[in-house]
Amino acid sequence: MIQAILVFNNHGKPRLVRFYQRFPEEIQQQIVRETFHLVLKRDDNICNFLEGGSLIGGSDYKLIYRHYATLYFVFCVDSSESELGILDLIQVFVETLDKCFENVCELDLIFHMDKVHYILQEVVMGGMVLETNMNEIVAQIEAQNRLEKSESGGQ
Numbered sequence: 001m002i003q004a005i006l007v008f009n010n011h012g013k014p015r016l017v018r019f020y021q022r023f024p025e026e027i028q029q030q031i032v033r034e035t036f037h038l039v040l041k042r043d044d045n046i047c048n049f050l051e052g053g054s055l056i057g058g059s060d061y062k063l064i065y066r067h068y069a070t071l072y073f074v075f076c077v078d079s080s081e082s083e084l085g086i087l088d089l090i091q092v093f094v095e096t097l098d099k100c101f102e103n104v105c106e107l108d109l110i111f112h113m114d115k116v117h118y119i120l121q122e123v124v125m126g127g128m129v130l131e132t133n134m135n136e137i138v139a140q141i142e143a144q145n146r147l148e149k150s151e152s153g154g155q
Contacts, residue, residue, distance in 0.1 A: 002086075002127040003061060004031065004076040005120065007109065012036040015071065015109040016116060020127030031076075039065050039072055049083045052076060066090045070106055089132060093123050096137050118144065 007016035014032050023031065038050060044067065052061030064086040065074040073090050096119055097104040101112070109116055122137045123130060131137050 001080060002075055002077050002124055002129070005124065006032055006035055006072075006074040006076070008032065008036055008072055008074075009070050009106055010040075010072075012040070015106060016113075016120070018117075018120060018124075020124075035063060035074055035076070036072070038063060039067075039074060048087060064090070066094070068094055071109075085129075089123065089129060092132055092134050092137070093120070096123070096134050096141075099134070099138055100141055115141075 001020070003019070003021045005016065005018045006014065008014045012033065017028065017032060019028060019031075042050070048065050050063050051059050052063055060079055062077055062079070062081070062083065063074055064077060064081075064083055065072055066087065067073075073094060075086050075090060077086055094104070097108070097116065100115065100119060101108040119137065119141060122140050123132075131140075
């Protein structure tokens with residue numbers, strides 16, 4: 001099961017934080033900091049899987065991440081998840097963001113947080129993977145956009 005999805009920039013500023021396990025706010029912030037430090041100190045040519053930090057569950061959990069431009073996408077998962085499956089899921093999520101925002105960048109995550117969360121909910125809900133087909137995800141997002149336009153246009 002996915003425990004958390006964290007997206008932060010090269011300086012450790014969180015741009016998307018979604019926990020599927022309840023933690024107090026202070027612990028969540030410590031997890032983000034600890035995760036950033038664990039991921040940042042790794043070379044780009046090293047495997048994208050590592051043991052979870054002490055706050056998120058230690059050896060029972062894994063951090064699976066990908067680094068794109070200025071952003072790190074990190075999924076904190078338990079041992080039941082496939083590392084390669086999660087790497088693929090990260091790729092699908094990023095490609096979907098790319099398609100929806102036409103070359104997604106850090107500012108898109110900041111200024112369109114509601115849309116980013118909606119996209120994430122199409123992919124993962126409650127820590128479980130819902131959809132991995134990018135075309136299906138984009139179709140749902142486009143349907144949602146049409147619905148929003150029709151509701152705002154009718155007023």
